[in-house]
Amino acid sequence: MTAIDLAQEFPQDPAVVYLNHAAVAPWPRRTADAVTRFAQENLARGATHYPRWLNQEATLRQQLAQLIGAPSTANIALQKNTSEGLSAVAYGLQWQAGDKVVISDQEFPSNRIVWESLADQGVEVVEVNLAGPEPEQAIIRALDPDVRLLAVSSVQYGTGLVLDLASLGAACVEQDIWFCVDAIQSLGALPFDVNEAQADFVVADGHKWMLGPEGLALLYVSDRALNALRLHQYGWHMVEDRGNYDTHHWDIARDAKRFECGSPNMLGAYALSASLSLLLEVGIHQVQRDLLARVKYLEQALEELPQVELITDTGRPQRSGIMTFRHREIAAESLYQQLKQQGVICACRGGGVRLSPHFYTPLDRLRQAVALIP
């Protein structure tokens, strides 16, 4: 274990068992403290120390680059949320009638609607059914010569299914297809290697496993993709010589900052950076081990309940932080409400009740939650 005092970092209300990190996570103490300090600083001195704020923002970019194994922060843009990042990709690429985008049939609406919105440009969305024994192969089979882009979540939000990105990325490279990964259900929970995945685009908001606030997301764009995206938002902040307000000449920033048109979400940067500092201190492999031990505990405890059936496929080679199950007699929505009334915060997703602990969740809280299932 780490030297970090997790009870100190996560002093959650004892009346609450928080198993909803796949939706919106609680913050660690250091994040709440960082936000308080930032508020106090604003109160007392406004933006007197703005250069320090910019350093904090630069630190956040480094942390995000580290989390995905990006070669450089030049490939990292900060966005409002996953949907905004995906929209920058969908409306940045140039399409021709007859082009296809392949997605899975389990995607969160953010990673479906944006591609469907291209229908008026003649783009067809092909949804691959992931229910079979080899979901990656099913996706690869759908990659025909008309496919321009593959867009999948690294972990499916409802079932927790983990896709092998390396095999998908390799297939995309072989067929010259753009590869776009919604990594919101991975980052902060599981190791992620953008080089191994050979992804052109990686998008994720910080409010789930990264333990940050809503409203600040990562958009990674590979070197080869950077110049392929047409820009749709312009402003003082996305130019090469930003801060030179006197010149009327401007060039688009050479790096991924070109996707950031105006002033940054500095409050969010302070918060997310604090959250990531915790995850990086623990180490993402340790986070994964501790999280998967908790998911395994849930799996075994649920398997002992005859009234319950697991929806998450527990036979997959890789596992996520999501464990979804259904009750044989009680509808998911009703069970979810019952659990919520008793302080178990979870979600109704993927045809059942979705539990998503994090690496720090005390085991006795998990025991408590499972004991409340009627």
Ligand SMILES: Cc1ncc(COP(=O)(O)O)c(C=O)c1O
């Ligand atoms: C797979 C996936 N993508 C995206 C989102 C959220 O998108 P956004 O950051 O645009 O709110 C969620 C939230 O549940 C999700 O599960």
